Structure formats: C-alpha cells, structure tokens
Amino acid sequence: MSAPELDARTAAQLAFLVEADQLKSVERANPLIDGSRRENSAEHSWHVALMALVLAEKADPPVDVGRVLALCLLHDLVEIDAGDTVPWDVEGRATKADREAAAADRLFALLPPDQAVTFRRWWDEFEANETGEARLAHAVDRLSALIVNHASGGRLWREHGRTEAVARARNEQLGEWVGALHPLAQALLDDAAAEGWFADP
Amino acid sequence: MSAPELDARTAAQLAFLVEADQLKSVERANPLIDGSRRENSAEHSWHVALMALVLAEKADPPVDVGRVLALCLLHDLVEIDAGDTVPWDVEGRATKADREAAAADRLFALLPPDQAVTFRRWWDEFEANETGEARLAHAVDRLSALIVNHASGGRLWREHGRTEAVARARNEQLGEWVGALHPLAQALLDDAAAEGWFADP
Numbered sequence: 001m002s003a004p005e006l007d008a009r010t011a012a013q014l015a016f017l018v019e020a021d022q023l024k025s026v027e028r029a030n031p032l033i034d035g036s037r038r039e040n041s042a043e044h045s046w047h048v049a050l051m052a053l054v055l056a057e058k059a060d061p062p063v064d065v066g067r068v069l070a071l072c073l074l075h076d077l078v079e080i081d082a083g084d085t086v087p088w089d090v091e092g093r094a095t096k097a098d099r100e101a102a103a104a105d106r107l108f109a110l111l112p113p114d115q116a117v118t119f120r121r122w123w124d125e126f127e128a129n130e131t132g133e134a135r136l137a138h139a140v141d142r143l144s145a146l147i148v149n150h151a152s153g154g155r156l157w158r159e160h161g162r163t164e165a166v167a168r169a170r171n172e173q174l175g176e177w178v179g180a181l182h183p184l185a186q187a188l189l190d191d192a193a194a195e196g197w198f199a200d201p
Numbered sequence: 202m203s204a205p206e207l208d209a210r211t212a213a214q215l216a217f218l219v220e221a222d223q224l225k226s227v228e229r230a231n232p233l234i235d236g237s238r239r240e241n242s243a244e245h246s247w248h249v250a251l252m253a254l255v256l257a258e259k260a261d262p263p264v265d266v267g268r269v270l271a272l273c274l275l276h277d278l279v280e281i282d283a284g285d286t287v288p289w290d291v292e293g294r295a296t297k298a299d300r301e302a303a304a305a306d307r308l309f310a311l312l313p314p315d316q317a318v319t320f321r322r323w324w325d326e327f328e329a330n331e332t333g334e335a336r337l338a339h340a341v342d343r344l345s346a347l348i349v350n351h352a353s354g355g356r357l358w359r360e361h362g363r364t365e366a367v368a369r370a371r372n373e374q375l376g377e378w379v380g381a382l383h384p385l386a387q388a389l390l391d392d393a394a395a396e397g398w399f400a401d402p
Contacts, residue, residue, distance in 0.1 A: 066267020187205035
C-alpha cells in the first residue's frame, strides 16, 4: 500500500480501518446456517450487533443501545492477532487473556491517542462484563453460537460430539447476564435435545 | 430447522435473525484488502459500521452515532433477496429500487410488528439520505469501497479498467454528504492516480 497525503489524525484512523479488514479472514468454529462454510469473525460481529439491536429490549434495567453496538463491533477485533480461541481448546484458553490484551495494546494504538483510549475502554468494558451494556453484548455473543448451531441442524454439536450437559452449562451463564434471554437459550437447547443432536453422555 | 417453543414475539425475532444470516453469502465486487477473495455484504456491513464509529467526529453538525450504527448494520440487508447491484450494472440499477423495496417489505415483516416499523423506518431513512445520520452512513459506505480498493493496490479499478474520471465522479457525492470526509477520498484517489491504477480515458 502506498501512502496518501493526509493529516496525522486521519492517517491514523485510516491505518486502523485498513488493519481491521483482517478480521474478515479469522475463521470461527461455528458454521453459516446453510452449512456452506464456517463463519468469520467480521461477519459474526455484524450478526451479533444485529442481535443486540433486535434483543436490546430484553435488558433490565434498559441499556444504552449505541454503546452495546460499539462493544459488539469491537469485541472480537483482537482475534486479528490472537485468533479465535474455542471453548474446548484448554491450552489456548490458559493464554487467551494475555494474547488478547497484547493484541488490544497493538491494535487500538493505531488510532489517534484520544480514540485509542476510548476504543480500548470499550473493549475493556466488554471483557470485564460488569455493566448492563457489556452483559447484553456477552449474552447475544453467546446466543449467536446457539442460534446458528440450532438453525443449522446442530451441525457443530454433532461434529464435535458435544453432550447436552456441556452445552447447557455453557448457556446457564447467559441467563445470569440477561435473565430475559434465558428462555430463548433454553428453548433452543430443549429442541436440540429432542432432535437428538447431542452425543450420549 | 425445527421449531423451539417460544412466545410469538421472541419467535419472530429469532426468525428475523436466522434469515439475516444469509447476508453472509451475498458476494460483493470489492476484494478483501489482502486480495484473497471478494468480501460479502455481512462483513462489509461490519466494516462500514466500524468506519462510522471511527469517523463519526467528521459529521457537522454532530450525529446520533448509535442511530448511524443501526443504519449501517441494516443498509444492505435487502441484498439477501435483491443481491448486490454494482454501479456499472445499468440494467440492474434500473430495477434496484423496486427489488430492494420488495425485499425490505418481506424481511422487516419477519420482526414483531412494532420492530418491523422501527427497522423499516431506519432503512427508509438510509435510502432517503436526508438526515445527517443517513448522510454519514452513505459517506462511509462509499468510502469503504475506496479504502479497500486503495489498500489492495487498486485491485477492482485495475480489473475493471476503471478510469480516473469515473472514480472521481462517484466520490464527489461523498463530499456533498460529509464535507470533512472529502479530503480523505481525494487523497486516496490522488494516490491511486499517481500509482497508475486507473485505465486511460
């Protein structure tokens, strides 16, 4: 890439946005619903933000939807350096926090200094998962895996021989984050169990 | 897909979110910056929303960034039915508005009635391009094509034998929508011309 003539602020914003393009090449374990391929982290982030926009009304007390969308758009950006770490990668999970923090250090520093601080604060808010906005973002992120797996006929669960107990344990947290989303997660899991998409325990 | 037991409102929200997954399979003309493949409309929508988040400060008067993000997330959803219509598809452009309006009628009607109205209003706002929020969304959508093409070494312009005059005309509008983004578009085009990425007129 050659260097267009820009003021320092705009040049920094452009550099960040060009770097961000790489999230389109980070492959996740989850499939597209039609089963044609696995999804990548950029299109997943779009789907999660759309889920937040549709399901924000379930948050109690109400949340700042604009900030939830910002958290959803940014939540996986660190995977450009750190990759997607799947739940069953025990070794990877031990180093996940450190690898992702290093990625956040590098990526957000591409922005102009004041935006680097703001964007990092949003990512830290998502990671800490203490505000209502972060909890909703976490809940729809978790829900997205459940929705695409259920709608694709339990593809990932069947491929990985996932047991019902493991899937349910993973989704109990979701109800702690946003109680009103628990019945949806529960209904999808009940249906998956009835369909026989889980492995024997 | 089987049918989980859900209240009517949540079932409608789920149906919409499952249908939306298809945007990940709509291919656009623009490449990934690394040239590995073309981008799809879902990951493009994520990138455009991220651009809006970074560049919203250029809007004058200031805009409601949360609404801009909603417009960006929804702006291409109609392509699930209507496909991506490229600027040089003269025949396709003649029917684009009708095809996309029919798609909007079908897709947003999947949502619960009150959300169908709200989401359709956002999409109509984007299309009308009269509010500051819609203009910023349009400007970053236009800019995204410029950024990925510039950063990929002018890939699309070279493949399609695009002339400088055509590229510049297309990007003049961007400055009418958000004046402060015009210098960025201009600098990318100046650089592309200096690199010799455009065809002879």
